[in-house]
Ligand code: ARG
């Protein structure tokens with residue numbers, strides 16, 4: 001009797017292990033690879049309802065939002081839902097001390113009040129085709145890398161001219177599985193995307209950096225935009241004559257919520273994952289690369305934070321920069337913890353041992369892949385010092401904006417040297433326009449302090465040959481004092497404010513270019529670049545090319561060796577579906593995390609006047625009156641929930657859909673304990689975080705009073721019946 005019980009349990013656990021939970025799957029392959037499993041996990045629709053090229057399907061409601069986030073169409077007038085932090089650039093651009101939309105929120109109560117956003121776009125995916133054969137035509141494994149790449153480039157160019165498309169469509173060809181496969185995307189990009197609504201940051205970014213990457217969470221991280229099209233509903237540049245876009249498909253909204261075990265899927269544009277690395281690459285992330293980047297950002301954040309707290313204008317100017325520096329900074333810390341706690345390196349080594357055993361047991365695998373793991377291990381060791389120097393350079397240079405301004409002026413100098421006066425004029429006009437924009441969100445005092453603090457790390461933490469000799473001479477002239485050096489640089493340089501720059505740029509092209517080249521900020525930037533190019537880049541690129549080649553082979557090898565495993569390609573900013581279940585979890589011994597948070601929790605965290613946890617009075621009043629309308633459940637207002645869906649950066653703004661394909665949430669984050677999911681997804685501790693759609697609707701209707709928006713949307717119950 002006992003034996004049977006045991007067997008029964010074992011077979012159940014095997015059955016459950018069969019569920020993928022992990023993976024960012026290609027929508028066009030769901031039918032062949034995933035549909036059965038999705039249905040077993042609770043999905044009630046078909047794969048063809050998700051991706052279909054002959055009739056409107058869910059994919060037609062999903063867009064890449066500006067290339068960095070996801071958004072979804074939620075009305076037949078092109079209304080888009082995305083995260084507050086995805087729309088933040090736009091919100092900040094429209095904000096001023098007088099009209100502070102960051103602080104107060106923004107709502108358009110009719111389309112006339114919606115605000116245009118130059119540069120922002122929304123891209124639909126029309127069709128996805130496998131073009132591996134054509135792209136790899138003529139490519140043999142003996143071909144040297146350079147020739148291989150140029151043949152591939154030629155094949156891609158040919159394919160692009162041969163592929164039929166409409167004039168308003170684009171073609172994109174991307175590599176998958178470390179360049180073992182290629183897919184072609186026909187896309188449609190709309191460039192007139194207007195801002196419709198955003199809650200105040202005290203709702204949309206409630207808890208700010210303290211709560212970022214954390215569960216339990218209480219953030220209403222959403223904002224709304226609208227796609228505009230020309231009179232024929234086709235993509236068009238901004239024009240006051242454009243009209244709201246009529247989508248092929250928009251999402252229906254379910255107010256039923258999810259409960260433990262319910263099927264959920266997230267549909268969007270995940271940016272980058274590395275799930276098939278060699279263990280030594282993971283070791284390097286944990287021990288070298290993440291700590292180096294965290295160290296630099298800690299100092300940068302301290303500097304910026306000090307200024308932001310004291311000065312409202314700087315608070316607005318640096319809000320976006322601060323948030324994006326701190327976002328990855330915090331994620332990397334979670335990543336180190338998670339990789340360590342989940343024993344990622346040991347587990348990967350076990351996988352490698354297993355790989356080796358299978359390879360040894362089969363002559364044909366042995367011929368193809370013997371020694372591959374050793375080669376990978378060696379090249380990761382070889383690249384390590386150069387990768388460290390790259391992390392230092394690529395973290396420090398862009399955070400000192402003086403250097404970035406210089407880098408843009410280099411474009412003007414180059415244009416003159418290459419194309420004479422005509423080239424110069426064109427380049428100058430563009431650069432001045434861009435810099436004028438960047439100066440608006442710039443404070444020289446902040447930048448000078450950043451310069452002093454970060455250049456000290458740049459010099460002290462690296463091998464001498466990797467840092468600029470020109471800068472070190474300046475430092476010597478200033479008695480080795482970084483603050484003094486910084487102060488003298490910012491006194492002399494003329495490239496960080498419009499007035500000085502205008503003066504610097506007046507005169508004939510040759511004199512101007514000479515003057516730019518003499519600017520002290522320019523000289524530091526150029527010498528840093530040159531030092532990096534001469535002493536780091538060449539070796540770095542050489543090893544990187546070897547890594548790319550070996551990882552490509554290793555990807556193929558894993559597929560040949562682990563024949564029973566279903567493989568999904570790493571994220572590469574293309575459209576993917578990830579699915580799983582709404583699921584609580586145990587982050588550590590004695591602690592269990594619930595599925596939902598409620599407004600009770602918002603109020604528990606509320607700290608009047610606090611920079612991160614303050615709340616608008618109106619929200620508090622609504623809570624006190626329990627005025628939740630039809631968005632609350634039994635007197636409580638749900639706020640966020642979690643599920644086991646494999647997501648990453650870029651999935652922000654992605655819809656969370658229920659078993660029927662109805663919108664139940666808006667993805668915006670992951671739980672701290674599982675941020676290592678980009679390298680080692682572990683379904684027991686990896687959770688994505690979504691705003692409950694009922695909280696979004698509560699804020700739109702009850703807080704903002706934007707009934708015009710509610711009226712556009714379609715609400716359904718589970719089976720799709722109109723409510
Ligand atoms: N961690 C989320 C993501 O990676 C949300 C970031 C926005 N919020 C913030 N406080 N920075 O993008």
Ligand code: ASP
Pocket residue numbers: 069647648649650651652653668669670
């Ligand atoms: N917050 C991320 C984003 O902006 C999502 C994530 O990394 O989980 O895309």
